[in-house]
Amino acid sequence: MTDLGRGGVGVSFTHETLPQRVVFASYEAAGHVADEVARLSATRPMVIATAANRALADPLVAALPAAVRHDEVVMHVPTDVAERARMVAEKHDVDVVVSIGGGSTTGLAKAVALTTGLPIVAVPTTYAGSEATNVWGLTEGGRKTTGVDARVLPRSVVYDASLLLSLPVPLSVASGLNALAHCVDSMWAPRVDPIDQALAVEGIRALSQGLPEVVREPQGIAGREQTLYGAYLAAVAFASAGSGLHHRICHVLGGMYNLPHAQTHAVVLPYVLALNVPSVPASGQRMAAAFGAASALEGLQRLRERVAAPRALRDYGLRETDIPAAVDAVLAAVPPNNPTPVTRENLEDLLRRAWDGGEPV
Known part of the structure; x- marks a missing residue:
């Protein structure tokens, strides 16, 4: 493998930047999430957030049009959990998915987007980073499968560091x-x-x-x-x-x-x-x-x-x-x-x- 650490003469590469809008501002998440949903002309959001994150999610949800709440989030996104979330989105004719949480929450939103094509507005509450990638992952029978698909890249990410103040230090x-x-x-x-x-x-x-x-x-x-x-x-x-x-x-x-x-x-x-x-x-x-x-x-x-x-x-x-x-x-x-x-x-x-x-x- 070539070590690109120094760069210099003879460097040749192709780089592709993923298309995504990023809003970074502390203490302003509620307004920015509502703005990003409106930019997508969406009126029927599905908010994915765990019950443990309800206190963080409530002010953001209050700023949205009538939203469907979904809180079944499981680490590594088991396929049956993903399928139930997809059914909720279909039942309520959802037109945007808003994920508020860590990597597992974002991962579930991606699983919904993977089969429905719905846009995602991601609001991270950990440092997982899944919100900035087009990588999805699903687990079944003890085997985790990952892939790359443009449909799962969130259209917008709202970063608000104040949402992480309650994240325990060890985590x-x-x-x-x-x-x-x-x-x-x-x-x-x-x-x-x-x-x-x-x-x-x-x-x-x-x-x-x-x-x-x-x-x-x-x-x-x-x-x-x-x-x-x-x-x-x-x-x-x-x-x-x-x-x-x-x-x-x-x-x-x-x-x-x-x-x-x-x-x-x-x-x-x-x-x-x-x-x-x-x-x-x-x-x-x-x-x-x-x-x-x-x-x-x-x-x-x-x-x-x-x-x-x-x-x-x-x-x-x-x-x-x-x-x-x-x-x-x-x-x-x-x-x-x-x-x-x-x-x-x-x-x-x-x-x-x-x-x-x-x-x-």
């Missing part, structure tokens, strides 16, 4: 590190180009500055805004660059063993970075500079210590006996241009270290 950390994984994976993903890398590097800088502020002052808006900004850049880079080894691993683990999405990404990230970065030293130098560290791995590990990051997959339900089957499933999904060749031996070592929280090497 904020896991979600922010999930966003950081989008950045890191985008440095060497299958369709990476210099634009993706520029977005990813700036995303790393913003996230590495914002997340410690969130931990230090959970009710401070500045840290939340910086982290949310970084998460958006991460998602845009990821949408263009594609799914690299890190995400292939985490999708397998999530689908097969129902592990929590953000925490799984947060745990696995340093091990994939340690595996790949020696093969792309220029990219590693750019990431190190974004972290403000001597090396990318040192910067990541220092950040993880500062924010008390999730450490081991065994803490989230993965059993040691699950690892061999996971290795088989990941090997079948490894991107062909991963910087470091992936073997059964180094992949099993990676997963065992991630399972027990050992040092990434």
